[in-house]
Amino acid sequence: MQEDAGPPTARARHRDEAGIEFARIVAFSDGVFAIAITLLVLAFDVPTSSEDLGSQLWDQRHELFAYALSFAVLGKFWLAHHRFFSSVERFDSTLMGLNLLYLAWVALIPFTSEVLGDFSGESDAVIVYAVSIAGVSITFQAQIVHSYRADLVRDWAKPLAHRFTGPANYWIAAVFLASVPVALLSPSAAELMWLLTFFAGRRISDRFGRVRTR
Amino acid sequence: MQEDAGPPTARARHRDEAGIEFARIVAFSDGVFAIAITLLVLAFDVPTSSEDLGSQLWDQRHELFAYALSFAVLGKFWLAHHRFFSSVERFDSTLMGLNLLYLAWVALIPFTSEVLGDFSGESDAVIVYAVSIAGVSITFQAQIVHSYRADLVRDWAKPLAHRFTGPANYWIAAVFLASVPVALLSPSAAELMWLLTFFAGRRISDRFGRVRTR
Amino acid sequence: MQEDAGPPTARARHRDEAGIEFARIVAFSDGVFAIAITLLVLAFDVPTSSEDLGSQLWDQRHELFAYALSFAVLGKFWLAHHRFFSSVERFDSTLMGLNLLYLAWVALIPFTSEVLGDFSGESDAVIVYAVSIAGVSITFQAQIVHSYRADLVRDWAKPLAHRFTGPANYWIAAVFLASVPVALLSPSAAELMWLLTFFAGRRISDRFGRVRTR
Amino acid sequence: MQEDAGPPTARARHRDEAGIEFARIVAFSDGVFAIAITLLVLAFDVPTSSEDLGSQLWDQRHELFAYALSFAVLGKFWLAHHRFFSSVERFDSTLMGLNLLYLAWVALIPFTSEVLGDFSGESDAVIVYAVSIAGVSITFQAQIVHSYRADLVRDWAKPLAHRFTGPANYWIAAVFLASVPVALLSPSAAELMWLLTFFAGRRISDRFGRVRTR
Numbered sequence: 001m002q003e004d005a006g007p008p009t010a011r012a013r014h015r016d017e018a019g020i021e022f023a024r025i026v027a028f029s030d031g032v033f034a035i036a037i038t039l040l041v042l043a044f045d046v047p048t049s050s051e052d053l054g055s056q057l058w059d060q061r062h063e064l065f066a067y068a069l070s071f072a073v074l075g076k077f078w079l080a081h082h083r084f085f086s087s088v089e090r091f092d093s094t095l096m097g098l099n100l101l102y103l104a105w106v107a108l109i110p111f112t113s114e115v116l117g118d119f120s121g122e123s124d125a126v127i128v129y130a131v132s133i134a135g136v137s138i139t140f141q142a143q144i145v146h147s148y149r150a151d152l153v154r155d156w157a158k159p160l161a162h163r164f165t166g167p168a169n170y171w172i173a174a175v176f177l178a179s180v181p182v183a184l185l186s187p188s189a190a191e192l193m194w195l196l197t198f199f200a201g202r203r204i205s206d207r208f209g210r211v212r213t214r
Numbered sequence: 215m216q217e218d219a220g221p222p223t224a225r226a227r228h229r230d231e232a233g234i235e236f237a238r239i240v241a242f243s244d245g246v247f248a249i250a251i252t253l254l255v256l257a258f259d260v261p262t263s264s265e266d267l268g269s270q271l272w273d274q275r276h277e278l279f280a281y282a283l284s285f286a287v288l289g290k291f292w293l294a295h296h297r298f299f300s301s302v303e304r305f306d307s308t309l310m311g312l313n314l315l316y317l318a319w320v321a322l323i324p325f326t327s328e329v330l331g332d333f334s335g336e337s338d339a340v341i342v343y344a345v346s347i348a349g350v351s352i353t354f355q356a357q358i359v360h361s362y363r364a365d366l367v368r369d370w371a372k373p374l375a376h377r378f379t380g381p382a383n384y385w386i387a388a389v390f391l392a393s394v395p396v397a398l399l400s401p402s403a404a405e406l407m408w409l410l411t412f413f414a415g416r417r418i419s420d421r422f423g424r425v426r427t428r
Numbered sequence: 429m430q431e432d433a434g435p436p437t438a439r440a441r442h443r444d445e446a447g448i449e450f451a452r453i454v455a456f457s458d459g460v461f462a463i464a465i466t467l468l469v470l471a472f473d474v475p476t477s478s479e480d481l482g483s484q485l486w487d488q489r490h491e492l493f494a495y496a497l498s499f500a501v502l503g504k505f506w507l508a509h510h511r512f513f514s515s516v517e518r519f520d521s522t523l524m525g526l527n528l529l530y531l532a533w534v535a536l537i538p539f540t541s542e543v544l545g546d547f548s549g550e551s552d553a554v555i556v557y558a559v560s561i562a563g564v565s566i567t568f569q570a571q572i573v574h575s576y577r578a579d580l581v582r583d584w585a586k587p588l589a590h591r592f593t594g595p596a597n598y599w600i601a602a603v604f605l606a607s608v609p610v611a612l613l614s615p616s617a618a619e620l621m622w623l624l625t626f627f628a629g630r631r632i633s634d635r636f637g638r639v640r641t642r
Numbered sequence: 643m644q645e646d647a648g649p650p651t652a653r654a655r656h657r658d659e660a661g662i663e664f665a666r667i668v669a670f671s672d673g674v675f676a677i678a679i680t681l682l683v684l685a686f687d688v689p690t691s692s693e694d695l696g697s698q699l700w701d702q703r704h705e706l707f708a709y710a711l712s713f714a715v716l717g718k719f720w721l722a723h724h725r726f727f728s729s730v731e732r733f734d735s736t737l738m739g740l741n742l743l744y745l746a747w748v749a750l751i752p753f754t755s756e757v758l759g760d761f762s763g764e765s766d767a768v769i770v771y772a773v774s775i776a777g778v779s780i781t782f783q784a785q786i787v788h789s790y791r792a793d794l795v796r797d798w799a800k801p802l803a804h805r806f807t808g809p810a811n812y813w814i815a816a817v818f819l820a821s822v823p824v825a826l827l828s829p830s831a832a833e834l835m836w837l838l839t840f841f842a843g844r845r846i847s848d849r850f851g852r853v854r855t856r
Binding site: 026027030031033034035037038039040041042044046047050053054057067068071072075078079082086 | 338
């Protein structure tokens with residue numbers, strides 16, 4: 001812990017010099033993720049009457065799909081945030097601003113997920129959801145690119161620049177944005193695209209990423 | 215705190231090598247638990263008119279039962295998670311994935327608990343609740359079994375393998391699943407089964423667990 | 429940080445031996461407090477039409493009173509929890525169980541506070557609120573008494589036993605319980621009692637508590 | 643970590659002497675911020691029918707404006723809180739009380755933001771929002787002024803007294819309060835004032851603040 005380390009200055013601050021502050025940013029981000037991921041449950045509709053209780057609960061399967069998908073997406077982004085921030089050595093005000101912008105997209109997911117759960121067959125709902133995920137992905141990537149440009153990463157992470165900032169990282173954003181026109185024709189096809197990206201895609205993007213780092 | 219400990223690798227990482235990251239996972243899990251347990255309160259219905267206010271509040275006794283039960287169940291699972299993770303030395307990506315899956319079940323409880331509170335006399339509501347608790351229990355056990363198989367636990371915890379992974383640990387999941395067919399006949403009988411498990415059961419399962427470890 | 433400190437045993441564990449675990453309990457409690465205190469805002473009713481918007485917002489003054497009161501009460505309990513736990517050296521499973529029971533009462537306040545805000549002139553609403561605050565206060569006191577009896581406190585806190593466990597500490601619970609019969613006659617008089625306790629009462633109870641410790 | 647550091651006394655306590663307690667206050671504040679900022683999402687109205695889904699979602703642009711504004715405002719206040727608390731060396735009970743009062747205003751934003759989103763063209767909604775932001779700003783400034791008066795700041799921060807407590811810091815509160823009469827004539831003009839303050843204003847106030855510190 002630093003003691004009277006001097007006034008915060010405009011230059012980027014080293015993680016150890018500013019240990020508590022770095023920890024607060026990370027903890028705050030974790031807090032927003034934990035809350036957003038737990039608020040996803042509010043998308044479920046509690047049945048209003050005991051008549052047809054079974055079928056009302058069965059209708060919640062769309063909400064369950066949206067819940068599972070959003071939980072997986074947010075969980076994966078949280079893990080990626082976690083992994084990336086372990087390579088960050090210093091932070092500057094731009095990184096903090098980008099991180100807040102990123103969290104604003106993350107915190108939007110409980111709403112877009114609820115819309116998707118309620119209207120999973122509708123193009124508009126699918127588009128809103130796809131845009132929100134793309135927003136999370138792009139603002140995350142912006143943080144990584146900035147950290148490399150502003151030289152905020154730890155030494156061991158420097159050779160991994162291509163892995164973290166290369167084209168493979170735009171895979172998720174690209175697929176979700178590409179699903180927007182698809183959703184206009186067929187919402188189900190767009191949702192299928194997401195699942196393919198999410199599960200098969202990672203394998204592909206990992207391989208892409210690794211090729212160059214070695 | 216580690217300094218430039220090198221890039222995260224595919225092998226499981228030691229808790230101290232990855233101290234901050236381990237702490238983040240645990241803190242994130244605690245956050246989800248704290249939020250889920252506090253969201254249970256949303257199950258209560260605020261009366262809508264001052265007429266019959268007393269009887270509307272009195273009607274909330276079912277919600278209170280569901281609240282108390284869910285708070286106790288989540289509290290107990292949190293303590294168990296707490297206890298188990300103190301014996302974990304390293305983590306790998308499977309453990310992190312299983313933990314997220316586990317948290318997805320945990321975060322579902324505020325919904326299933328609200329359904330139970332609103333329709334405590336209905337089979338469907340009781341079944342949904344029982345399945346959600348069994349889901350939490352099974353995904354928790356999956357983490358423990360994986361940690362032992364992948365050798366992620368601390369030395370002192372190794373002789374306790376049977377205690378943590380033995381059949382006694384499936385007690386809660388078994389009773390809640392067994393209550394599903396019971397609920398079809400009598401929802402109240404199913405709820406009674408849970409209470410018996412929860413209070414008497416622990417004593418029994420503790421004894422079971424201890425027999426072999428000594 | 430302890431390393432392979434050995435298996436958790438039945439005896440109470442020292443704070444430093446079990447540093448991480450102690451920190452987790454405290455952080456979990458803080459989390460529940462922070463969430464409950466922030467959920468208080470959900471008690472406000474967002475107006476439904478732009479007609480008479482001003483008067484609909486003005487009607488929220490009862491909600492504002494309940495919000496301010498509950499924020500102050502929860503804030504004060506949090507500070508007291510904070511202060512007391514800094515004197516705790518070890519914890520046992522009873523203390524953890526009592527702490528969970530305490531948190532269950534704390535997490536109930538957003539509901540009872542909303543009821544109070546919506547029906548501040550009704551005896552039943554006032555009684556429900558008074559009982560919930562008394563519940564928080566009594567389960568807090570139970571933790572303190574247990575910690576002293578089971579010898580879990582730090583050395584410097586031992587001479588303060590009377591201060592922490594003496595009759596002055598039952599002041600809040602006593603006044604809130606005493607306000608129950610008062611509320612049957614006059615809800616406003618009961619609310620006035622709370623405010624007097626809360627502001628004047630502290631001064632009195634502090635003086636009471638200090639007399640004996642010197 | 644302090645060991646049996648002696649009983650908490652009435653005098654202000656040094657940050658290191660009371661390390662855990664200081665960290666708890668900061669973590670609690672962060673928790674309230676993280677929850678409040680994530681609850682902002684609840685202001686969005688999930689469409690109720692699939693008819694006109696597109697236009698119902700398009701209607702949410704007012705909510706999106708309120709969401710983005712409130713996220714930016716709360717994010718900025720969080721960063722400022724973060725920056726200021728890194729200069730605080732000790733705390734006393736007044737600072738803790740002021741911090742709680744401040745958090746009570748922060749936790750109110752999800753409500754006032756929802757009102758603004760739903761009725762962005764109405765004077766009353768704009769006034770309620772402006773007052774809530776001014777409340778956050780003033781109670782924040784009160785903490786800073788108190789910390790300087792009670793000599794709670796670190797040595798390096800002492801020469802910055804004018805920067806932190808000078809008139810430039812009342813800029814935000816002043817503009818939001820000044821927007822109240824403006825909103826009576828034109829709600830849109832008031833909202834425009836905020837945006838100007840928020841983006842241009844900072845630059846101006848920064849320059850003001852810096853002039854004297856050099």
